[in-house]
Amino acid sequence: MFKHILVALDGGPQHAQVLALAGSLATPRTRLHLVCVLDPSYALDDDAPRSDTTEYRAADDQRRQAVQLLDIALADLRERGIDAVARHPAGDPAEVLCAQARQHGCDLIVIGHRHLSRVERLFDRSVGQWTIDHAPCPVLVEVRDAGS
Numbered sequence: 001m002f003k004h005i006l007v008a009l010d011g012g013p014q015h016a017q018v019l020a021l022a023g024s025l026a027t028p029r030t031r032l033h034l035v036c037v038l039d040p041s042y043a044l045d046d047d048a049p050r051s052d053t054t055e056y057r058a059a060d061d062q063r064r065q066a067v068q069l070l071d072i073a074l075a076d077l078r079e080r081g082i083d084a085v086a087r088h089p090a091g092d093p094a095e096v097l098c099a100q101a102r103q104h105g106c107d108l109i110v111i112g113h114r115h116l117s118r119v120e121r122l123f124d125r126s127v128g129q130w131t132i133d134h135a136p137c138p139v140l141v142e143v144r145d146a147g148s
Contacts, residue, residue, distance in 0.1 A: 001025075006033045006106040008097050008127075011069045014112030018142045019073055022110040023082055025140075032084040033104050034073055036066040037093040063088065094130035102136045109135055113143045 007022040009015055022032055039062060070086035077084040089096050101109050113128050132139045 001027065002030050002107045004031050004033060004104055004106040004108075006035060006097065006101045006104065006109045007073075008093070008109065008111040008131075009034055009036050009069060009073060010093075010112075011036070011065065012112060014142055014144070015069075017144050018110055018112045019076070021140070021142050023077060023080060025108070025110070026077075026082045028081075030083065032077060032082060033100065033106060034070055034077075034084055034086040035097060035100050036070055036086075036088045037096045038062055038066055038088055038090040040090040040092075094127045094134070097127070097131050098134050098136065107137050109137060109139045111139060111141055113141050 002025055005022055005025060007018060009018060026032060066088040070088060074084055074086050087100065089100065091099075097109060097111070100106075109131060111128055111131060128139075128141055132141070
């Protein structure tokens with residue numbers, strides 16, 4: 001049914017549920033596009049000189065954590081015979097997710113829901129809501145938290 005599914009991963013409490021949900025939708029003709037968006041204020045290019053990664057440890061740590069998270073997810077999916085690729089672009093998460101979905105012709109985006117209160121939403125824009133409002137394709141939101 002779906003040929004290209006974008007899967008938003010951030011290592012948060014719903015990471016496993018989001019990955020499992022996306023994997024359950026995959027068929028032999030489906031490719032999962034795993035995306036872990038880096039904070040642009042800390043992002044370094046993959047080909048950044050070693051001096052940059054040493055000087056900007058927070059940026060290097062963020063990139064290494066994203067790569068590790070994506071490598072583990074890729075290994076799990078490939079072990080189950082699911083075709084997947086991974087990226088860790090930098091930028092505003094919601095905007096990056098929508099741009100990546102457009103760029104790769106995705107027919108679905110799978111994301112988690114952080115369960116923000118109304119007060120929290122005043123200070124921290126909902127990535128899920130913005131993605132739903134601007135996505136070039138349907139968005140499937142996993143709403144269970146890790147404790148459910």
